[in-house]
Amino acid sequence: MKKEKPSIGADSRNKPFYLTTSIAYTNAKPHVGHAYEAVLADIIARDKRATGQEVFFLTGTDEHGSKILRKAKEEGMSAQAFVNQISEFFKVLYGKLLISNDDFIRTSDKEKHWPGAQKLWEKLVASGDLYKKNYKGFYCVGCEGFITEKELVNGLCVLHGKAPEVVEEENYFFRLSKYAKILEEKILSNELTVLPEVRKNEIISFIQEGLEDISFSRPEASVPWGVPVPNDKTHMMYVWCDALSNYITGVGYGRNEEQFNSLWPADMHIIGKDILRFHAVFWPAMLLSAELPLPKSVLVHGFILSDGKKMSKSLGNVIDPEEYINEYGAEAFRFFVAKEIPPFEDGDFTKQKFIDSYNGNLANGLGNLLSRTVAMAEKYFDGNITPHSPESVPFVKKLKSPTGDQEIEGYGVSYTIEQEIIPKYRECMDEYRIHHALDNVFVLVKELDGYIANYEPFKLIKTDKDKTEDVLWNVLLGLRTVGELIRPVMPETSALIEDIITGDIKSAEPSSFSVKPLEKPLFARITS
Numbered sequence: 001m002k003k004e005k006p007s008i009g010a011d012s013r014n015k016p017f018y019l020t021t022s023i024a025y026t027n028a029k030p031h032v033g034h035a036y037e038a039v040l041a042d043i044i045a046r047d048k049r050a051t052g053q054e055v056f057f058l059t060g061t062d063e064h065g066s067k068i069l070r071k072a073k074e075e076g077m078s079a080q081a082f083v084n085q086i087s088e089f090f091k092v093l094y095g096k097l098l099i100s101n102d103d104f105i106r107t108s109d110k111e112k113h114w115p116g117a118q119k120l121w122e123k124l125v126a127s128g129d130l131y132k133k134n135y136k137g138f139y140c141v142g143c144e145g146f147i148t149e150k151e152l153v154n155g156l157c158v159l160h161g162k163a164p165e166v167v168e169e170e171n172y173f174f175r176l177s178k179y180a181k182i183l184e185e186k187i188l189s190n191e192l193t194v195l196p197e198v199r200k201n202e203i204i205s206f207i208q209e210g211l212e213d214i215s216f217s218r219p220e221a222s223v224p225w226g227v228p229v230p231n232d233k234t235h236m237m238y239v240w241c242d243a244l245s246n247y248i249t250g251v252g253y254g255r256n257e258e259q260f261n262s263l264w265p266a267d268m269h270i271i272g273k274d275i276l277r278f279h280a281v282f283w284p285a286m287l288l289s290a291e292l293p294l295p296k297s298v299l300v301h302g303f304i305l306s307d308g309k310k311m312s313k314s315l316g317n318v319i320d321p322e323e324y325i326n327e328y329g330a331e332a333f334r335f336f337v338a339k340e341i342p343p344f345e346d347g348d349f350t351k352q353k354f355i356d357s358y359n360g361n362l363a364n365g366l367g368n369l370l371s372r373t374v375a376m377a378e379k380y381f382d383g384n385i386t387p388h389s390p391e392s393v394p395f396v397k398k399l400k401s402p403t404g405d406q407e408i409e410g411y412g413v414s415y416t417i418e419q420e421i422i423p424k425y426r427e428c429m430d431e432y433r434i435h436h437a438l439d440n441v442f443v444l445v446k447e448l449d450g451y452i453a454n455y456e457p458f459k460l461i462k463t464d465k466d467k468t469e470d471v472l473w474n475v476l477l478g479l480r481t482v483g484e485l486i487r488p489v490m491p492e493t494s495a496l497i498e499d500i501i502t503g504d505i506k507s508a509e510p511s512s513f514s515v516k517p518l519e520k521p522l523f524a525r526i527t528s
């Protein structure tokens with residue numbers, strides 16, 4: 001039975017599709033996980049725009065808390081100067097990666113972020129959901145959170161492999177327990193869609209195990225780097241409470257109500273699997289308490305592994321995205337993570353995989369097909385390809401049959417594109433299976449290679465000029481289609497293909513193509 005698709009973003013106001021990444025901690029320079037999340041979100045944003053939806057895309061940096069304060073001290077810098085520097089690294093990286101975010105929110109921004117974060121706090125107070133309590137617990141600075149004794153393994157935090165600190169303080173507590181039932185219902189009914197299903201099940205089990213109230217502030221004396229609690233100078237907001245509110249402050253909450261009302265609720269928060277509970281439990285509970293609408297969905301991606309292992313400084317296997325971007329270009333990086341890392345699972349990143357995928361799909365695949373086709377169009381037709389009867393030169397497929405291999409005439413190229421390639425691509429993209437959408441595009445590239453091998457236009461030109469022109473026309477149509485379909489992933493390559501092959505691919509009647517000579521190969525082969 002076909003599962004019913006969650007309809008994310010359906011809104012009677014027909015408002016822009018509002019999507020966010022998580023906001024990265026500014027305790028260190030960005031790594032490949034941050035680059036991956038930004039690219040994933042950007043591909044989704046660009047794809048939505050390509051389908052005619054208006055989009056608002058927010059990203060930013062999470063700049064408060066003990067972890068950052070300690071790091072700044074180690075570097076001998078003020079916390080503010082330190083986060084300014086690191087936040088800039090993120091902006092530069094996202095710029096290089098062609099991330100098309102509409103705004104960038106920083107939690108140390110006293111004008112854009114603090115008023116909304118404090119307003120939200122006051123709403124929680126008004127709902128009676130914040131109370132003070134003496135507390136003794138285990139605090140993991142890596143997680144920036146208290147962890148319970150039962151979550152420790154051999155006395156260590158599982159995620160960070162470190163012993164937590166024992167903290168005894170009087171803190172404000174948030175009545176998370178009050179919202180357990182309603183959150184469970186909203187997630188089960190997909191009113192708050194958690195994707196993929198396995199993450200939905202994981203969070204439901206977490207809720208069913210019982211939710212405890214959580215500490216929502218830290219004494220100013222022990223963590224002086226944060227958003228001050230309104231009307232209580234002795235406390236700072238807990239860093240996650242402050243950070244999560246970026247999703248509303250970034251679109252005007254507390255300073256531009258018109259913008260806020262036109263964009264909230266978010267259609268999608270894109271996050272990694274380690275911060276699921278913050279986004280699918282803590283955050284919606286805060287919104288319920290403040291009587292604000294809940295986000296429509298949380299898309300949870302897996303982790304990038306380095307040669308099968310979790311990245312860590314001690315293993316020396318941390319992947320620096322800049323290295324790849326500087327050497328092979330941002331588009332090659334975007335392509336690799338989109339095609340080879342399944343968004344809902346962990347995916348392995350190695351230099352060899354990167355090179356193999358690049359050479360196979362881009363240099364020998366798409367790039368080679370483009371240069372061969374353009375060269376033939378130039379040589380035989382001065383770069384102007386006029387269709388005669390392109391449907392009469394179909395794909396020919398080899399089929400295995402019990403009596404031996406059999407060749408059958410397949411469908412016309414444009415028919416295959418419209419009836420097979422594009423619908424499959426759309427289905428995959430709508431389900432955020434970007435790697436599968438790209439697999440489908442590169443099947444077309446392979447089929448077009450096979451098409452040339454089959455009709456041999458370089459020989460056919462001697463006997464049938466019109467048929468040769470139709471063969472080339474079909475390949476150019478395929479290449480332009482590939483260009484269109486890769487646009488969310490490789491916007492510059494897509495624009496380049498459109499520039500090299502001009503012609504209307506949307507008209508009902510086939511129209512002519514003009515091609516420009518290539519100055520250099522689209523993707524130079526990586527030799528290593």
Ligand code: MSP
Nearest residue numbers: 022023024025033062243244271272273302303304
């Ligand atoms: N500051 C918090 C998020 C607050 S959102 C209100 C945080 N920051 S982080 O810098 O540690 O992580 C930022 C994002 O990067 C998270 O979604 C996290 O899951 C993701 N990744 C961190 N390491 C990763 C990989 N190795 N692979 C893919 N994504 C990973 O958490």
